[in-house]
Amino acid sequence: MHIYTFDSAPNPRRLGLFIAYKGLEIPTTQIDMRSNAHRDEAFLAINPMGTVPALVTDEGVLLTEVIGICDYLESLYPERPLMGRTPLERALVLSWDHRIYTSLLEAFAEMLRNRSPAFANRALPGPIDIEQIPELEHRGRKRFRGTLELLNEELGDQPFLCGDSVTVADIGLLVAIETASWVKESLPDSCTNLQRWLQSTRAALS
Ligand SMILES: N[C@@H](CCC(=O)N[C@@H](CS)C(=O)NCC(=O)O)C(=O)O
Incomplete structure (x- = not known):
């Protein structure tokens, strides 16, 4: 198999940490x-979506979504599980991961891509050119901040999002928080549960 990625970008980083x-x-x-x-044409010939990361399996099948790639790798390499150990845990991990992706990582992308001239006509990743909607920056910011506060309440004193073990959902949340400075956001000091979680998650992944 072969991976195409760009380590410093947020979605590649999710896969890199996994x-x-x-x-x-x-x-x-x-x-x-x-x-x-x-x-470039050379990469679009491999992944017509033009997004990273991408994994091409030994059979030549292309996987373009981080969560799909992680699921595949987890099945092949079950040691040090990151996607739950039981059917219920797995359902919870996938649900949390989806929620982190849609509420935080997409909110981050809304802030990043809807104002900067660097993303003119590239407001969404992928092969379709889409114009910016400057108002979405405000919506993304509101959503990002509100979601962190909600998560802080929901986490309570639980060690990780899905219980006692670090999972791929924690990785998504970690990347969203650590990349927030790109859009001049950060984890507020008032989110004490998430502050504690951040230290534990960094330690668990190191
Ligand atoms: N849904 C994809 C998202 C991948 C994605 O959006 N990657 C960004 C880098 S963080 C990208 O490739 N952007 C390409 C572009 O801006 O056209 C996933 O979950 O992996």
Whole structure:
């Protein structure tokens, strides 16, 4: 199998932390997004979506979604599980991951991509050129902040999002928080449960 990625971007980072935690070594090519290599014909021939990360299996099948790639790797390499140990845990992990993706990572992308000239006509990732809607920056900011406060309440004194073990959902939340400075956001000090969770999650993944 082969992975195409760009380590410093948020979605690639989700996959990178997953792979590092499991201690996997997978042949990898960096697609330099700063020079728009993800939009080059050579990469589009591999992944017509033009997004990273992407994994091509030994059978030649393309996987383009982080959660799908993680699920595949978890099935192949079940040691050091990150997607739950029982059917119910797995359902909870997938639900949390989806929620973190839609409420935080998409809110982050809304802030990042709807004002900056660097993303003119590129308001959404992928092959379709889409114009910016500047008002979405405000909506993304409101959603991002509100979601952190909600999560802080819901987490309470639980060690991780899905209970006692770190999972792929925690990785998504960690990446959203650690990348927030790109859009001048951060985890408020008042979110004390999440502050504690952040330390535990960094330690669990290191
Ligand atoms: N739904 C994809 C999202 C992948 C994605 O949006 N990746 C960004 C980098 S963080 C990208 O490739 N952007 C390409 C672009 O901006 O055109 C996933 O879950 O992996």
